[in-house]
Amino acid sequence: DVVMTQTPVSLSVSLGGQVSISCRSSQSLVHNNGNTYLSWYLQKPGQSPQLLIYKVSNRFSGISDRFSGSGSGTDFTLKISRVEPDDLGVYYCGQGTQYPYTFGAGTKLELK
Amino acid sequence: QVTLKESGPGILQPSQTLSLTCTFSGFSLSTYGMGVGWIRQPSGKGLEWLANIWWDDDKYYNPSLKNRLTISKDTSNNQAFLKITNVDTADTATYYCARRTTVVAPWGQGVMVTVSS
Numbered sequence: 001d002v003v004m005t006q007t008p009v010s011l012s013v014s015l016g017g018q019v020s021i022s023c024r025s026s027q028s029l030v031h032n033n034g035n036t037y038l039s040w041y042l043q044k045p046g047q048s049p050q051l052l053i054y055k056v057s058n059r060f061s062g063i064s065d066r067f068s069g070s071g072s073g074t075d076f077t078l079k080i081s082r083v084e085p086d087d088l089g090v091y092y093c094g095q096g097t098q099y100p101y102t103f104g105a106g107t108k109l110e111l112k
Numbered sequence: 113q114v115t116l117k118e119s120g121p122g123i124l125q126p127s128q129t130l131s132l133t134c135t136f137s138g139f140s141l142s143t144y145g146m147g148v149g150w151i152r153q154p155s156g157k158g159l160e161w162l163a164n165i166w167w168d169d170d171k172y173y174n175p176s177l178k179n180r181l182t183i184s185k186d187t188s189n190n191q192a193f194l195k196i197t198n199v200d201t202a203d204t205a206t207y208y209c210a211r212r213t214t215v216v217a218p219w220g221q222g223v224m225v226t227v228s229s
Contacts (some may be wrong), residue, residue, distance in 0.1 A: 048221055054215045100176070103161070105158050107160055
């Protein structure tokens with residue numbers, strides 16, 4: 001299985017600040033078709049995960065441009081700028097390149 | 113608007129079979145490229161992908177659950193199903209279904225399942 005390693009485990013941020021979350025995969029996430037199926041999700045307290053970013057850097061419908069994804073191969077980053085209260089929760093990276101699909105253990109974003 | 117909603121028994125005993133239903137709207141599982149996936153999350157823990165079913169009835173199962181999983185669909189009634197046999201306390205979790213295309217979105221609200229004697 002592809003192991004997804006997220007760092008840090010938790011982050012404290014001030015409102016209006018910027019944070020970065022790292023996600024590293026144990027194998028390259030480049031699919032045979034040339035796409036890299038790395039996504040980012042946010043799970044707000046008491047809610048189901050919601051898709052933020054897909055295929056490394058594409059924002060899903062309705063997602064603010066304060067969220068940006070980057071990376072390639074095995075190293076990926078999610079950046080959140082101008083953090084708002086509604087951004088708090090647990091962020092997960094997930095890969096859909098290789099079965100079984102796997103997720104990182106999560107990064108909890110909290111207010112400082 | 114695409115929505116999905118999971119339903120299940122709530123609580124069941126070890127060794128029983130867990131049957132889950134995902135009822136969705138806003139898309140059809142007979143449409144090329146459409147799929148539904150099942151994912152679970154024990155309380156306070158991370159996400160585990162369980163199974164996929166695609167528009168053409170192709171199926172994928174997470175090998176970690178060996179032969180305990182069966183996924184199926186009822187295209188006419190816009191439903192997908194997941195059965196897990198021989199459950200034990202380790203299967204206690206919130207179970208989500210999600211539309212699967214090139215992305216996994218949206219997710220349902222989840223259904224909590226407790227396995228307890």
